[in-house]
Amino acid sequence: MPFNPSRKLDPFLVEPLKNLPNVPQPSSLAVRNLRRGRSVGLPSGQSVARFLKLKRLTRAEIATGPDGAVAAKHGFDIESPLWYYILKEAQIQGQGQRLGQVGSRILAEVFVGLLEEDSSSFLAINPDWKPILPAKTSGTFTIVDLLKFVGDINPIGDATS
Structure with a gap:
């Protein structure tokens, strides 16, 4: 079996990213990403999936796993921040091996956009x-x-x- 040093894609941070050194509070990368997404007005993952006419994660899918109860408590099972949604989607649709539909589409669009503008x-x-x-x-x-x-x-x- 080939050696693969990467972790599976999921909504969990490795320990060093939970408390970043030498940065202003909050020091958690997750909290910083969630705040930044809200401050720039990023749509929810469900909104992006709806707009692109892709299969959305169900509320039950988002509420699965150790993060599920926290996600549901904050309403992420209804409207998830895009950052969290893409990671959760990869965990569920891609079994942690690849991005899901929304994450893949965003990545592909970025590459095509770069090629078109170069x-x-x-x-x-x-x-x-x-x-x-x-x-x-x-x-x-x-x-x-x-x-x-x-x-x-x-x-x-x-x-x-």
Whole structure:
């Protein structure tokens, strides 16, 4: 079995991030992220999922696990801060191995936006470009199709250390 040094994705912080040194109060990264999200007016995770027409986590799903009672106590099972929602979604939809629907979509949109705005990227130079390589589903072309085309389904290899 390949060695994977990363933790599963979930809404829990590792110990050093619970009390950050040399920062003004609050020193918890979780509290700081929650306050920052509220101060800049980020929508709730459920609102983003609704807007994107993606499957929302249920109240029961959000209320699961050791964090569930605290989440429900603060109404996160109804409207979750985006930061918490993305981590909880990864834990539930991605079994801690990958982002869920909302987190994946946000990440993908950021990368596409960066490519579109980079004046030297292929998308900026040729904005009407469409891939013509073979795809599993005609008219689409996914990263899986690209990896199959180049013959490298596991581009990062099997880490063993």
